[in-house]
Amino acid sequence: SQTIHQWPATLVQPVGSPLSLECTVEGTSNPNLYWYRQAAGRGLQLLFYSVGIGQISSEVPQNLSASRPQDRQFILSSKKLLLSDSGFYLCAWSVPLRTGGYEQYFGPGTRLTVT
């Protein structure tokens, strides 16, 4: 069965410090991968998606970047964190459904607090 891992679970970082969040997927090949952010009291915002190694598309201009060095590894980074980067970061992967559409599976998330 497929599993998605994210770490760390929680993180407190000062403003201006770098960030690296990692996501790995097991049990599937060539998945579409996604990074979402949920600010406090807000809905989920799609940040990046990837359809293959080295292929990254950004959904919104921001202080963050993403990379996919391996098929099942997705990394979210920042060189200098801002206060507004605080939030709940979720990695997800998707598989096309036999009946059409996609089903996404989400990881446990990383709660980032920038102080």
Added chain:
Amino acid sequence: DAKTTQPNSMESNEEEPVHLPCNHSTISGTDYIHWYRQLPSQGPEYVIHGLTSNVNNRMASLAIAEDRKSSTLILHRATLRDAAVYYCILGGRGSTLGRLYFGRGTQLTVWP
């Protein structure tokens, strides 16, 4: 992105049916209707999806209006574990690459 409109919140008593509405008047012919739910401090989980016909699975039923401009997620017997934010999301076929654009969703409160 096609937009959806959902009530901000709804309430139900335990073991009663719950009907969560969603309006999507600008839906295109290739848009699937997806429902996800998010429990507190967790990532969303898939509930159900459909295109034109009503759908049933072990979690819920999805009733889609004939003109597809609205849909209703039906929880047949609400439990306390169903308390969550429910998102109605439109997603197209392959060209969207599975991307999901979440709105604010409906906060469902279930009373014992």
